[in-house]
Each structure stands twice: as structure tokens, then as C-alpha cells.
Amino acid sequence: MSYQFSSQSVARLDKLLEMFPDKRSVILPGLYLLQKEQGYVDREGMEALADKIGSPISLAQVYGVATFYTLYNKKPVGKYHIQICGTSSCYMRGNDKLEKHICSRLGIEIGETTPDKKFTLEEVECLGACGYAPMVQINDAYYENLTFEKMDEILKDLT
Amino acid sequence: MAEMKILTKFIDDPRSNELEFYESVHGYDGMKKALSIAPEEIIEIVKKSGLRGRGGAGFPTGLKWSFIPKDIPKPKYLICNADEGEPGTFKDRKLIENLPHQIIEGMVIGAKAIGANKGFFYIRGEFNKGIDSMQKAIDEAYAKGYLGKNILGSGFDFDLVLYAGAGAYICGEETALINSLEGRRGHPRLKPPFPAVSGLYRCPTVVNNVETFSTVPHILDKGADWYSKIGTEKSPGTRLFSVSGHVKKPGVYEIELGTPLLELVNDLCGGMLDDVPLKAVIPGGSSVPILTAEECKTANMDFESMAAHKTMLGSGAVIVIGEGTDLVETTYRFARFYAHESCGQCTPCREGTHWVRDLLHKIREGEGTSADLDLILSLARNMEGGTTICPLSDACVGAVRPTILKFKHEFEARLKDKAGKEEQIPAQTGV
Numbered sequence: 368m369s370y371q372f373s374s375q376s377v378a379r380l381d382k383l384l385e386m387f388p389d390k391r392s393v394i395l396p397g398l399y400l401l402q403k404e405q406g407y408v409d410r411e412g413m414e415a416l417a418d419k420i421g422s423p424i425s426l427a428q429v430y431g432v433a434t435f436y437t438l439y440n441k442k443p444v445g446k447y448h449i450q451i452c453g454t455s456s457c458y459m460r461g462n463d464k465l466e467k468h469i470c471s472r473l474g475i476e477i478g479e480t481t482p483d484k485k486f487t488l489e490e491v492e493c494l495g496a497c498g499y500a501p502m503v504q505i506n507d508a509y510y511e512n513l514t515f516e517k518m519d520e521i522l523k524d525l526t
Numbered sequence: 527m528a529e530m531k532i533l534t535k536f537i538d539d540p541r542s543n544e545l546e547f548y549e550s551v552h553g554y555d556g557m558k559k560a561l562s563i564a565p566e567e568i569i570e571i572v573k574k575s576g577l578r579g580r581g582g583a584g585f586p587t588g589l590k591w592s593f594i595p596k597d598i599p600k601p602k603y604l605i606c607n608a609d610e611g612e613p614g615t616f617k618d619r620k621l622i623e624n625l626p627h628q629i630i631e632g633m634v635i636g637a638k639a640i641g642a643n644k645g646f647f648y649i650r651g652e653f654n655k656g657i658d659s660m661q662k663a664i665d666e667a668y669a670k671g672y673l674g675k676n677i678l679g680s681g682f683d684f685d686l687v688l689y690a691g692a693g694a695y696i697c698g699e700e701t702a703l704i705n706s707l708e709g710r711r712g713h714p715r716l717k718p719p720f721p722a723v724s725g726l727y728r729c730p731t732v733v734n735n736v737e738t739f740s741t742v743p744h745i746l747d748k749g750a751d752w753y754s755k756i757g758t759e760k761s762p763g764t765r766l767f768s769v770s771g772h773v774k775k776p777g778v779y780e781i782e783l784g785t786p787l788l789e790l791v792n793d794l795c796g797g798m799l800d801d802v803p804l805k806a807v808i809p810g811g812s813s814v815p816i817l818t819a820e821e822c823k824t825a826n827m828d829f830e831s832m833a834a835h836k837t838m839l840g841s842g843a844v845i846v847i848g849e850g851t852d853l854v855e856t857t858y859r860f861a862r863f864y865a866h867e868s869c870g871q872c873t874p875c876r877e878g879t880h881w882v883r884d885l886l887h888k889i890r891e892g893e894g895t896s897a898d899l900d901l902i903l904s905l906a907r908n909m910e911g912g913t914t915i916c917p918l919s920d921a922c923v924g925a926v927r928p929t930i931l932k933f934k935h936e937f938e939a940r941l942k943d944k945a946g947k948e949e950q951i952p953a954q955t956g957v
Contacts, residue, residue, distance in 0.1 A: 388601075388644075389708060393709065395691070395709060399651070431711060432710065437692070438692035453862075455614075455856040456771055456845055458855065459772060459851060460771075492867065493611055493695070497768065497845070498777050498778065499616075500770065504652060
């Protein structure tokens with residue numbers, strides 16, 4: 368069964384197709400819509416997107432774009448996708464210790480998802496919040512100037 | 527010393543992102559002036575102001591605009607580069623979230639100057655708050671007639687579309703950004719042709735940074751002479767610096783160019799965290815050569831002084847490093863960043879960044895030898911100076927080689943010396 372975009376997303380895609388002089392430009396925002404709908408991008412969804420954009424855009428082209436960009440999850444993630452910044456400015460303010468703390472709280476290692484599928488923890492490169500380190504991104508939001516206590520509070524609130 | 531706030535004068539007001547508030551503080555006055563004069567005049571004013579691009583390379587903005595050919599039938603495009611992602615850099619995000627109308631105003635001015643009727647705001651995909659803030663401002667500007675057809679009855683049309691990137695640092699490079707906007711992988715393009723001749727959809731295109739566009743309205747409003755008197759002769763104006771690392775008050779500061787580096791660190795940022803001595807400063811984002819504490823004493827925040835110290839202002843990111851920081855670890859993490867972000871097109875970058883990262887990892891684990899250190903320096907020579915399409919490979923060299931050369935003892939102490947590793951003082955921490 369091929370993937371079906373919601374009617375809302377179809378309307379958005381139609382609008383996007385009018386906004387750009389070349390419809391190929393819709394690949395990135397289209398993948399983003401797909402991810403919004405199901406949390407990650409998969410082959411069926413990419414195929415549906417390629418069909419929606421239409422010739423000459425093929426699945427291969429959509430796939431080639433999706434695999435280049437780190438923002439698209441190529442496999443399912445937990446309900447809360449925790450991304451901790453691991454670049455040097457954050458390191459200098461203790462992100463390595465915070466990372467260990469989160470791992471022990473959730474009982475998982477970097478790259479893993481909790482068995483209840485609630486949390487996925489990943490270390491990522493610079494999130495552009497260097498002055499407010501250490502920090503994490505959880506789904507769409509940034510959490511900055513973190514301490515162990517603040518992080519515990521945040522995890523407690525995410526249910 | 528105090529900040530010199532021009533772009534950020536109203537940034538802390540809780541209503542700074544609202545159109546009504548922005549208009550009440552002379553917002554869109556610069557645009558109104560630009561709409562009433564000829565495109566050549568706008569370019570002349572920006573050229574005379576001496577404004578240099580705030581994205582990293584420091585290229586004169588007016589000159590960039592003047593490269594757009596005037597008499598060709600193709601459409602022209604204007605792009606705002608908001609794909610901020612250089613480690614240490616977080617200044618544009620503040621402008622996007624708090625002063626989106628200032629950026630839109632600058633873009634309308636730029637569009638009129640180059641004759642573009644369509645523009646794109648390319649923002650990094652992680653900046654969800656910024657995306658919301660910008661989209662809201664674009665909608666408000668359309669409703670008020672500041673964007674769209676026949677802006678304020680001037681006969682000039684300009685449409686602005688927000689486009690979110692997808693987590694690739696390389697898309698901050700202008701030709702990679704253009705490819706990404708075209709729905710492709712963010713692979714930088716060979717130059718020439720330059721974007722001014724063949725950019726987005728193979729049409730003449732100008733790409734400027736968020737801070738550059740934010741500065742332009744003030745220049746139009748108050749004049750080129752007013753602007754060029756601020757700062758130094760070759761680096762006029764103010765600049766936003768994002769300070770991170772071991773200072774008491776990290777954050778974004780707007781200061782007059784030419785200000786001594788240590789005044790920024792000690793006065794505005796409240797000095798060193800936990801009062802540890804200063805060890806080093808990376809003055810312009812992770813890709814620029816590091817300055818030792820001794821060198822910092824004579825360094826000023828302007829293009830000339832940085833060049834004299836064989837480094838750069840780059841993206842305006844000041845990373846302050848306190849005594850006790852493990853520079854092998856920080857350098858490894860920078861190399862890891864560049865290895866992760868290399869687009870993979872050019873061999874020296876694709877192979878080089880990964881190789882350097884792996885060697886630094888080996889040294890960090892106490893498994894390296896002096897041959898590994900020599901190999902990094904040898905690889906660096908082959909990764910720079912035009913062996914690749916874009917400067918990401920050079921950026922990796924800038925983040926690694928000067929640190930190894932200036933702090934060689936620290937790297938040597940880690941070579942096959944597991945006992946020494948145990949004795950390393952742990953990094954400073956804010957946690």
C-alpha cells in the first residue's frame with residue numbers, strides 16, 4: 368500500500384508547488400511535511416512525494432536528498448527525540464557530563480531508544496546555541512543553560 | 527566599555543518582533559527612502575558606507591550588489607543566508623527571533639538595489655522559533671504592503687518566501703545553499719560562474735547574511751557618512767559577536783569594530799568563568815586560527831588587527847578558553863564536526879577531514895605517536911589553498927593546525943603516555 372499524505376499536507380504541497388519557479392525545490396519542504404506526519408521519512412513516503420511533485424522528479428532524487436540532510440530521520444525515533452549538542456563550545460561547558468547523566472537517567476546509550484519508545488537520545492553537531500551551553504533539542508524546542516536538576520525536571524515533565 | 531547598539535538597540539524589548547513596535551522606532555524608514563531613489567543610488571550609498579558582509583568572508587556588500595548584470599532578461603534573485611551553524615556562532619538567531627522586520631526591510635532595500643522581484647529567506651531547519659517568528663513577520667509585512675506587488679505605491683514588486691534547510695552546515699556556503707534551495711544535495715558549485723551571473727535557477731543571484739541585511743536599513747536611514755565614521759577605516763560600523771566558552775556572561779554583544787578583544791571578554795562578558803586564567807581565544811568561529819592569551823593582549827576586533835595576528839573575524843564567534851581546558855579534546859571535537867559536515871564531493875576534504883579526526887582521536891586516547899602529529903600537519907597542507915571546491919576543508923585546517931602548532935606541548939604530552947592522560951586536568955564546566 369503506498370503512502371497517503373493527509374489532505375492538509377496535500378493542500379500545503381499544492382501551495383508549495385506554486386511558490387517556486389522550479390518544482391524540484393519542493394523536495395526539502397515535502398520531506399519535512401512527511402516527517403511531521405509520521406516522525407521519519409521512509410521509502411513509501413518518499414515515493415508518494417516524488418509522485419506528487421511529478422516528472423522529472425523520481426524516487427531516486429528524493430532519496431538522494433533525504434540521505435544528505437541530517438534533519439530527516441531515516442528510521443523511527445521515540446516520542447521525544449533528544450538531541451544533545453556535542454561540539455566544542457558545549458563540551459567546554461560540560462555537555463559530556465550532561466550526556467552521561469541523561470544516559471543513566473534513561474538507561475540507554477547514545478543512538479538508542481527506550482524500550483517504551485518514549486525517548487531517543489542522539490549526540491549531534493553544532494545546534495547554534497553555543498552561548499547557552501550545555502543544551503539539548505527535544506523535538507522542536509531548544510532547552511538551554513542546562514544543569515542536571517533542570518534536565519531531570521524536563522524529563523519528568525515529558526510524559 | 528559599553529556596547530554600541532545600532533542593530534540591537536531594541537532587541538531586548540518584549541515587543542521587538544512586532545510590526546507596530548518596529549514602526550514606532552523608525553522601522554521601515556530606510557526602506558521608504560530606498561523605494562524613492564534609483565537602484566544605483568542605493569548601491570552607491572552602501573558602497574560608500576564601507577559595509578562588509580557579516581557572514582564570514584567580509585566581502586564589501588555594495589560591490590557584491592553592483593556585480594548583478596542590469597540588462598539581461600532573466601529574473602534576479604535575492605537570498606538571505608540564515609543557515610547559521612559554525613561552531614561558536616549564534617548571533618543571527620537572535621536577530622531572526624527578535625527583530626525579523628529589520629531583516630525584511632534590509633532585504634527589500636537589497637532587492638530594489640539589484641532589481642530582484644523574488645527573494646528567499648533560507649533558515650536552518652533547527653531554528654523552529656526563528657521560523658515561526660520570521661513567517662509571522664513576513665505575513666505582517668505582506669498585510670501592510672511592505673512586501674508583494676507595488677510596495678507602498680512605488681511600482682516595485684518583491685515577494686519573499688521562507689525556506690527551511692535540513693541540518694547541513696555546508697548549506698551556509700552560498701553555492702551549496704543555492705543547490706539546496708533548488709531541491710538538491712547541498713553540494714557547493716565550482717566558481718566561476720559566480721552567483722551574481724548564474725546563481726539560483728541559473729539566474730543572477732545575491733546571497734547576504736542576516737546581520738548584513740539587518741545593517742542596511744540603518745545605513746539608508748542615517749547615511750553612509752554616519753556609518754563609515756563608526757569603527758575603523760577598513761572595518762566600519764558595529765558588529766555582533768557571539769561569545770561562548772569560559773566567560774561569566776556568554777551571549778551576543780554588539781560593539782564598535784576595533785574594540786580590544788580583552789575589553790569584550792573582561793568588561794562586557796564579566797571576565798573568566800570561576801576566575802580561571804585565560805588560555806586562548808578563537809576569535810571568529812571554529813574555522814579561524816586560535817590566539818594564545820599573550821596574542822589576545824594586542825588583538826582588536828576588526829578585520830585589520832585580526833589579519834595582523836594571522837587570524838580572522840570570520841562569523842563573529844568568540845570562543846573563550848580557560849586554563850585547564852583540554853585542547854586535544856576540543857580540537858578533536860572540531861575536527862569531528864568538519865568530518866561530519868563535509869559534503870563528500872572533493873577528495874582532500876572527504877578523506878582529509880575524516881583522517882584528521884581519526885588521528886586526533888588516536889592521540890586523545892593516548893595511542894598516538896609523533897608520526898601521527900606530523901601526518902596531520904602533512905595532510906593539512908594538502909587540504910587547503912584551492913584543492914577543493916569550497917573552503918570547508920580549509921576551515922578544518924584552520925581549526926586544527928594553529929592549535930597544534932601553538933600548543934604543541936599539550937598534544938605531545940598525550941602521545942603514548944597513558945599515565946599522562948590520567949593527570950589531565952578536567953575541562954571547566956558550567957554544570
